[in-house]
Amino acid sequence: MTGPGDSRDPLAPARPSASSAPPVLHDVMFGHVRSAALRAVAVHRIPDHLADGPRTAEELAALSGTDAAVLRRVLRLLAGRGLFHEDEQGRFRLEPAGQPLRTGVAHSQHPAVLMITDPMIARSAGELPRTLDGGRSSFELAYGSPFFEHLRKSPEDRAVFDAGMAAFSGPEDELVARGYAFPEGARVVDVGGGRGGLLRAVLDRGPSLEGVLFDRPATVAGHLLDEPGLAGRWRAEGGDFFEAVPPGGDFYLLKHILHDWNDEDALRILGSVRRAAAAGARLLVVDAVLPGGGVPHPAVELDIVMLMVVEGRERTAAEFEELLARAGFRLHRILPTPSLPSIVEAVAV
Structure with a gap:
């Protein structure tokens, strides 16, 4: 009800009061x-x-x-x-x-939406307060086992995860391949390369390049590399990147791999690469690079997802430099791309 002299429309939505949440x-x-x-x-x-x-x-x-x-x-x-x-x-x-x-449209994000809003993530988010207390990953608190172990036991959740990651990564592959000039005749080893989307994009842009797709045997079995233009220029190899990776590469790719792991485990992966790589070989880490100074950035949100689900993390340029140095690599430069990840280029020393 309005009082004398109050001309406000009584049916208009009320304005938030000063005590409302900002x-x-x-x-x-x-x-x-x-x-x-x-x-x-x-x-x-x-x-x-x-x-x-x-x-x-x-x-x-x-x-x-x-x-x-x-x-x-x-x-x-x-x-x-x-x-x-x-x-x-x-x-x-x-x-x-x-x-x-x-x-069914180019670069559909429908599978990505289903993955990020899946109960796997939602239930993990609910356990973040306990993770903040210094406990295990939020996912492990919610489900009783580490994330990747859970996926191995749950084909349904694995399918949601794989489809979501493909939706996220697919549009990035061409942008990343376009963002780095590989020299003619180089051998490129994609470590943890999944089904080979990035390696395919790289080989498509370099007719003289050769590639090796390396991931778990069941993963590389579903590779995407059977294309006429790539015939004879690639091979797929199964294994565990914590143990060893294929030797002899001029370039080693790690796309969205290191951010899945804490520093200790990331160093184990980098150690495998360094043992396989000759001095002077290049390592290209394709991951988001956190900005400093509290600048808003999608990678900051992704960092919390990694914290909740796999005890992984996104890293700043300085953190990458320190981590790479500990593994026997020298940070050379960081190349931004039009997508979320940057290309962190390092040299085996």
Whole structure:
């Protein structure tokens, strides 16, 4: 009810009072709510139903088998973050920022969304207070076993993880390959290279390059290197990078490997590479490089994910330099790319 002389519209939303949470605090506090909403529309593939244009919540609900009233409320939240737009007729359209949520499009982030919002991550986040007390990784506290051991026992979770990582890494591979000039005739060893997406991109750009894809046997068995333009220029080898890696490389790649591990384990991996690499061979670590001075950066958020899930970490330039020196490498330079990771180039000494 308004009093005399109060001209404010009684139906207008109330302004936050001075005692309300500051916008930044509110934004962080409700982050998990937005993640849950994002997961809901991804699970039901709502963005796919908007590929041909705007639809009402009722139309979308009929197509997706969901509840229209609930769906409208979820889409309204995500529209406020710029992923969708609701027009005056109550129709929702997919905004440019939301286009990667569709399946079957180039560089779809649908599998990445499903991975990051998966219970594996959500349950781990709930255990972060205990990790902060100095305990084990949040994932291990939640699930009772280390992350990679859990994946070996759970094919379903492994499939979610592999698809999500492929969605994250796929768009990066070409940008990383384009960001470094490999000399003609060089042999490139991709250590922990998964199915070979990065090595394929590197070999595609250098017709005289040769490559070795190295990862666990079951992983390299599903490689992506059977292409006519690559015939005779590569081989796949299975093994454990904690024990040994293929010798004789001119360049060794470690893409999104070191950030999975604490310094002690990272040094074990780097030690395997250094034993295989001749003096003067180059090591290219493809990982995010943390900025200093509290600068906002996606790598800072990724650092907490690594802390929760695998006891890994992102590193600053200085931390990379120290870690590499301890393993027998000299940091030469850091090359930024248009994507999240940089190329940290080091030389075996």
